[in-house]
Every structure is written in C-alpha cells, then in structure tokens.
Amino acid sequence: MKKLATILFFAAYLFPFATPIFAVENEADAAAQLVVYQAEPADTRVTKLRTYLESNDSPIADQAQAFISEADRNKLDWKLVAAIAGAESTFGKQIPQDSFNAWGWGIPTGSQSGIGFNNWEHGIATVSEGLAKNYYGRGAKTIYDVGWIYAANGISWGNHVSYFMDQIETFVPASPKLLPISI
Numbered sequence: 709m710k711k712l713a714t715i716l717f718f719a720a721y722l723f724p725f726a727t728p729i730f731a732v733e734n735e736a737d738a739a740a741q742l743v744v745y746q747a748e749p750a751d752t753r754v755t756k757l758r759t760y761l762e763s764n765d766s767p768i769a770d771q772a773q774a775f776i777s778e779a780d781r782n783k784l785d786w787k788l789v790a791a792i793a794g795a796e797s798t799f800g801k802q803i804p805q806d807s808f809n810a811w812g813w814g815i816p817t818g819s820q821s822g823i824g825f826n827n828w829e830h831g832i833a834t835v836s837e838g839l840a841k842n843y844y845g846r847g848a849k850t851i852y853d854v855g856w857i858y859a860a861n862g863i864s865w866g867n868h869v870s871y872f873m874d875q876i877e878t879f880v881p882a883s884p885k886l887l888p889i890s891i
Contacts, residue, residue, distance in 0.1 A: 751776060753786050760879040761790065766799035768810060771828045778832050782840035788851075789836050791872035792858075795865065800828070811835045812859075 758772035768790070779786040790799070793810035797803050800810035807824040808831045809815070815822030825831035843854045851869050856862030 756879060757787070757790060757876060759881045760876050761799055763879075763881065764794075764799050766793075766801065768793060768800040768828050771832060774829050774832045778836035782836045784836060784840060784844070785873065787873040787876040788839070788869070789832060791869045791876060792835070794872035794875075795868035813838070 753776050754772045757775055758769050761769035761772065775790050776786050778784075779789065789811070793799050796812040797810040803809055804815070804822070804824070807822075808828050809823060809825055810828075810831065813823050813831070813835050823834075825834060839854065843857060848854045848857065850866070851873075852862050852866035854862075855864075855866035855869070859865035
C-alpha cells in the first residue's frame with residue numbers, strides 16, 4: 709500500500725492537469741486494484757487556441773472558449789473563425805476603431821469600416837452564426853467556396869485562412885507546460 713501511495717503522490721505532483729486517479733482496494737496490499745475514473749476532460753482546443761493567439765499578441769486570446777463554444781454550437785471547424793480573424797485583421801490587431809470586428813464582417817471591399825460589435829463575444833457569435841447559416845447552410849463545402857462569397861478573391865482568401873487553420877492545428881507552444889497533459 710505504501711508503494712501505491714508513493715506512486716499516486718508523484719503522479720499528482722508531476723501531472724497536475726491529469727485525469728484524477730483513485731485507488732480502490734478490493735484486496736489488501738499487493739493485490740489492490742488501480743482504477744482510473746475519467747473525469748470530464750478539459751477541452752485542450754481552448755488551451756491550444758488561447759496559447760496560439762497569445763503567441764501572436766492577439767487581443768482576442770482571452771476569447772478562446774467563446775471561439776470553441778460557438779464553433780461547436782454552429783457545427784463549424786473550431787479553428788475557422790479565429791483563422792478568418794488572422795487573415796482579415798492579424799487576429800484583431802488591425803480593426804476599425806472600437807469595432808470589435810476582427811473578421812472584416814460587413815465591411816465591403818475598399819471600405820474602412822462596416823459592422824461594429826458590442827464586444828469580442830458578440831462578434832464571434834455573429835460571425836459563427838453567419839458562416840453556418842449564410843455560407844455553409846447555403847451549400848458552401850470548402851473554405852474556398854466560402855472565400856468566393858466572403859472576399860474579392862476566393863482562392864487567395866481561402867489560402868490565407870487555410871494557412872492560419874493549419875498553424876493553429878499544428879501549434880506547439882515554446883513552453884510545453886502551457887498545454888495540459890492527459891494520461
């Protein structure tokens with residue numbers, strides 16, 4: 709039993725974000741059974757997206773949970789709306805003043821301003837719903853299909869958005885301890 713307690717102590721110390729592990733003793737000492745209870749796993753997409761956006765000094769980094777929640781609610785790829793923000797505004801760094809519009813949403817080509825949102829969450833929700841309903845809901849199948857409706861040049865726009873989606877997908881932070889570990 710002492711060995712099991714030592715193992716559990718070191719596992720908890722080395723893996724603070726890991727799934728909780730509980731010992732269940734059906735029999736004494738060496739025959740004790742170790743059972744892993746799977747708690748609701750933390751959504752690593754949120755952490756990955758947040759750390760990616762932070763690495764790009766993005767003002768929308770704190771909105772990672774909103775991006776994931778809206779993507780799930782609207783059945784979109786979880787990286788899509790953030791990647792569009794990357795292509796349209798360098799992840800929210802170059803937007804019309806006080807607009808919270810990192811997506812160029814409702815800004816006609818050549819214009820300097822367009823739709824403004826109350827806050828980042830409002831923008832994320834509106835863009836996610838709009839993409840689901842007005843683009844994918846009307847038959848767009850690929851990011852390039854969306855691009856021909858969304859932007860002046862569907863191929864160029866699609867390439868930029870795809871690039872950022874790939875960057876988010878393959879992102880590994882400089883400090884690996886920024887991502888949770890599951891065992």
